[in-house]
Amino acid sequence: MLDTYKTFAADCFAGRTVLITGAASGMGLETARAFASKGAEVVMADRDETGLDRYGGELRESGAKVHTVAVDVSNPESIDAMFSYCDANLRHLDNLVTCAAIITAKRIFEQDWAHWQRVHGVNLLGTFFTVQGAAKRMVENSSGGNIVCVASDAGVHGGGGLIADTAYAASKAGTLSIVKSVARELAGRKVRINALNPGPTDSPMHSHIEQSLKDRIAGNLPMRRMGRPDDMAASILFLCSDAASFVYGAALDTDGGSMFR
Numbered sequence: 001m002l003d004t005y006k007t008f009a010a011d012c013f014a015g016r017t018v019l020i021t022g023a024a025s026g027m028g029l030e031t032a033r034a035f036a037s038k039g040a041e042v043v044m045a046d047r048d049e050t051g052l053d054r055y056g057g058e059l060r061e062s063g064a065k066v067h068t069v070a071v072d073v074s075n076p077e078s079i080d081a082m083f084s085y086c087d088a089n090l091r092h093l094d095n096l097v098t099c100a101a102i103i104t105a106k107r108i109f110e111q112d113w114a115h116w117q118r119v120h121g122v123n124l125l126g127t128f129f130t131v132q133g134a135a136k137r138m139v140e141n142s143s144g145g146n147i148v149c150v151a152s153d154a155g156v157h158g159g160g161g162l163i164a165d166t167a168y169a170a171s172k173a174g175t176l177s178i179v180k181s182v183a184r185e186l187a188g189r190k191v192r193i194n195a196l197n198p199g200p201t202d203s204p205m206h207s208h209i210e211q212s213l214k215d216r217i218a219g220n221l222p223m224r225r226m227g228r229p230d231d232m233a234a235s236i237l238f239l240c241s242d243a244a245s246f247v248y249g250a251a252l253d254t255d256g257g258s259m260f261r
């Protein structure tokens with residue numbers, strides 16, 4: 001296990017459950033590993049069933065309590081089925097992390113209606129209806145719950161079409177608005193909701209980008225490196241932990257300083 005998490009006690013999520021969407025790759029997968037290493041019971045959800053089998057199996061072999069559920073978050077029936085699985089298999093749902101998303105990089109005149117529907121179906125509607133399903137269960141749970149939605153620095157800066165386009169950036173700005181809006185509406189209901197704004201992170205989402213462009217991106221960041229999935233998982237652990245018990249409706253920039261420029 002990576003040193004990144006040594007700040008957190010080994011049992012700090014013992015007895016707690018977490019549902020993670022987009023858990024078969026990148027930050028979602030690393031977040032599943034991080035929660036499992038701290039004693040949580042983890043539900044890994046993704047549309048990539050091969051990845052779920054492989055990485056869920058690896059975690060189970062290491063002794064972690066891990067479930068895997070196939071879901072397409074752009075399909076409301078599939079989201080309902082994911083929550084039915086949680087209802088049937090977990091005592092209650094304590095934490096939700098929404099990582100599932102697609103990135104697109106089309107120039108303005110290449111983006112048609114179908115493109116926006118596809119991106120927003122996954123990134124925006126998928127996030128909202130996953131949050132809705134979890135929040136419904138958490139408000140009925142006497143111990144409440146924590147929600148972290150992974151947005152993006154592109155939701156604040158915008159996307160110019162080179163690595164992220166307008167449709168993607170707008171979906172992430174919308175994700176930030178979902179977090180603020182739900183935080184307002186659930187005030188006083190024992191459910192904390194926050195956003196994470198990752199900066200450019202070296203994950204499979206960017207596997208198509210050439211190394212020379214990654215080097216340029218890294219060179220432009222104040223920290224002079226791209227983020228890693230474990231940087232993001234550590235921030236998510238923090239937001240779900242008791243150490244963040246007074247952090248509410250916030251967006252944590254874990255971005256190597258990209259917002260700072």
Ligand SMILES: NC(=O)c1ccc[n+]([C@@H]2O[C@H](COP(=O)([O-])OP(=O)(O)OC[C@H]3O[C@@H](n4cnc5c(N)ncnc54)[C@H](O)[C@@H]3O)[C@@H](O)[C@H]2O)c1
Pocket residue numbers: 021022023024025026027028045046047048051071072073074098099100101102103122126150151152153154197198199200201202203204205206
């Ligand atoms: N990598 C970056 O530089 C970066 C920067 C800012 C924000 N983010 C955000 O971080 C989150 C995680 O990104 P990542 O870099 O780990 O990406 P990734 O591509 O490695 O992982 C995304 C996962 O989401 C899953 N997914 C996609 N569509 C889905 C759907 N319809 N239903 C269910 N699962 C679906 C994929 O199968 C994949 O496993 C995303 O929300 C992304 O937008 C990434």
